[in-house]
Amino acid sequence: MEQKKVRNMEQFAAVSGISRPTLSKYFNDPDSVRRSTRDRIEQALTQYDYRPNVYAVNQNRSKTKNIGVVVPNLADPFFSEIGREVELACLAAGYSPILLSSHGNPEQERANLEALRLLKPAGVLLAPFGRASDRADIEAFNKDVPVVLFDANIEGACEAFVGTNNFQSVDLIVEYLCRSGEPPCFFEMKSPSNPNANKRRQAYLESMQRHGHTPHIYQAEGEGWKFEEIGSIEGGRLMSKNALATNTVLCSNDRLAIGMLSAAYGLGIVVGHGEGGALRIAGHDDHPFSRYTCPSLTTIAQDYAAIANRAASTLFRILDAETRLSEREETLYEGKLVMRDSA
Amino acid sequence: MEQKKVRNMEQFAAVSGISRPTLSKYFNDPDSVRRSTRDRIEQALTQYDYRPNVYAVNQNRSKTKNIGVVVPNLADPFFSEIGREVELACLAAGYSPILLSSHGNPEQERANLEALRLLKPAGVLLAPFGRASDRADIEAFNKDVPVVLFDANIEGACEAFVGTNNFQSVDLIVEYLCRSGEPPCFFEMKSPSNPNANKRRQAYLESMQRHGHTPHIYQAEGEGWKFEEIGSIEGGRLMSKNALATNTVLCSNDRLAIGMLSAAYGLGIVVGHGEGGALRIAGHDDHPFSRYTCPSLTTIAQDYAAIANRAASTLFRILDAETRLSEREETLYEGKLVMRDSA
DNA sequence: ACCTAAGTTTTACGCGCGTTAAATACTCAG
DNA sequence: CTGAGTATTTAACGCGCGTAAAACTTAGGT
16 A cells, blocks of 8 residues: 655655645645545555654744643553543544653653643643642743643633532532441541642531531641552551541542551451441542452542543633633533442 | 743854854754853853754754653553653653553554654654564564564564563462462463463463462453453452362452452452461552552562663663664563562 | 636745854864 | 864755745636
8 A cells, every 4th residue: 555655745746746835735734625636635645655744844833733731640540541531632633642741740740841842832731730839830831832721720820720629529428428327537648749639628628517517637647649658557547546536537539548448458447338347438539440449439430531621622722712711711520429338 | 040032043153152053063962062162052041041943953853862652551550650760761861752652552552653653763662562463563663763672572573672571470479379378370361462461371381380280270251451340350250159279369460460359358258368368369560559459469570660771771772873783682570579468 | 608716836935953064263282 | 382183163055844925727606
């Protein structure tokens, strides 16, 4: 099939019998040429192996067809999944996604944005760490390249934010836990690396108040992204000291819950809502592994696909309009309760 | 600090008082200019915001400083970790890594290589699926761009392979299991998506023979990358039917083991080498989560860092020499036994 | 057959940088 | 201070493609 290699558009114009400017139009938008012309070009493409030189194509453009996708940590399955969804949305819209992980390091997030600058992306989809110190950088970046935030919000920054409504989702699971047993205490990290954690704590407090229960919050020492380890060590400490105010624990996220489940197992504490269950543990995020914990983890499922698609389509809207949004948009999706065995 | 933006090298030459060809040399290799010149340039760089246009730089090059890194599935923490190690090695050597995931889909692997072609990478580090059908594509690609394989081998293909010695590692854990209890049976997928699985089965057979035991292999139906699910369903089926020949199971990889542990828990089967343990389960890979399973998983740790660094440095050696290896190289690292509670 | 609007070809320039060759400037040893 | 060797400057071309303007061709309606 694909036979002779053609080195450049000039040559391809020669062998295909189509002028170079027309070819240029075609490669930038196949629909911009007459149907018959398009057919001739595509016919020629089956006979000659030619694809435009990416670098030459982008050299003169001030904006490319690239879209930067930056997530805090690809090693976390949550981000690898939502990152994948975002990638697919970009591809479907004819853009080239460039997926970058900040590897759990805010410094790397800045480096990623710097690196993206050189690639002149048309736009960026960013799941930020949300540290206050990054705000200025990100807003400066947003001045040059439109940025849509997802997963974690930075109040008022960038063009838009798409995420989960933590107040709804936490209330949902708090309500369920209260209804089905003792009201939950809340287990989280002391200095969370993600702003959603703060929302969830707040949501927990409000929800408990609304249901007329006394809230109890336990904050684990430890920094970084080793959530399971922190959940296991600090959660284990709490359980072994019998320090929990109720027999039900809502963890700020699934990875903490996974660590805590592991510690409970080690301590011989039977977790679960069933008979013989001494402790109930619930999480948040529906981590890919939460289905396979022992017992399987009751949690909140975020709507990955909806968040990813909404974030992407919001960015495309900005790119198509070639102007920024008149007003910053915020879209929150509802979480769904996933009832399993742990609570 | 960084003040006036400079649009191109011409302008930067004007403001810095250095000629453009010298600047060009500097940006391609800072050591290639005289020390005093380098200082002047770097002094100017603190006053003016200028960085060469990536696209213009690469337009004329037949090879760039990019290195493609392709892994089968970034959603698998094993690959996200080893991918990260590879990235770091590339950066340390002054190359720009481009990390691509094939999302569990061999078709995507081909697409990734096609996409990389356009980026004219200097070399590619590939963790392949290893299907026979991909071999031709990959070898064709290797003709144009030097490829070093890691994690999964394709016999005789590409410049080199770096991975774990499955025969050593499986023998290590088989020996341990035999020594400490009943000899293991082997649990794997019927049609594994990774060639290491075949090596491990073979290694299990040989090792059992060497130790004078009868091997038993159980193969789970199911395709794709949902290893935990397959391990849980098929492993659960085996356990509930009491079909296992011995009370010790060696799983082809940790994710299968995680699924099986989950199923055992559901069936009320106590797993572990301790008192009361009715079943022992072991894995292979030291998956990041294997420390937090219930019970924690005894497994084999691969030397991620060594594999990644060796693969990268082998590629750099080829790139520096500007010639292919006289002979294909194969480097295997030993796995280490990680003794935890499950076996 | 004629007209018009839309698509195509021809011609030509520019983008930012790599690179070469010849001329010039610098550095350091003797 | 001088000369040899190295580094830098000057001048100029090319890479592959986007794009603009003008001339030309085509499609579709009357």
